[in-house]
Amino acid sequence: MKYVAMIYGNQAKWDAFPAEAWPEAIARQEAFNAKYRQTGELIGAFGFADAALAQLVRREAGAPAVTDGPYLKTEEHIATFYLLDCDSLQRAQEIAADMPIADTDPVELWPILHASAADN
Template structure:
């Protein structure tokens, strides 16, 4: 079963994090990623750019119509997401709870409902 685990953030949170603690935080995250990549349960981990870099794309008269900013007008935004492939919901919950900052902020866990088959 595949699950997406999502972590949310906001600019105030990132700015309040002491600069000298970033290297250790990144090392903990890298260790988490390696641990679950080695078991085959972590398919990918993706940290997203700041919300100011987000764009909205629509189709207008058959062409892309692009505007700046995230869709939602909110301070919280999706900061990173992880694609898991595990045997059970319980295993996905265990991995989500093992994320480095799960004791501070919740991890949102969604089952993947449909996956497009890869082209052969």
């Protein structure tokens, strides 16, 4: 079963993180990524750019109509998401709890109901 694990953040939170702590935080995250890539349970990990760079795209008269985003007006936004492939929900929960950020922030876990392979 596939799952999406999401981490939330905001620019103020990232700006408040001490610059000297970033290298260790990134190293811990890369170690987590490598560990679960090796087991085959981490399909991909994707970090988003600043929410101020998000765009909304609609179709108007058959053409893209683009406006600045993000659509949701919330304090926090999705900062990173992970695509997991696990044998069980319990295993996905274990992996989410093993994320370095799980010590201080929750990781939101969603089962994927439907998938369409991108490599066809």
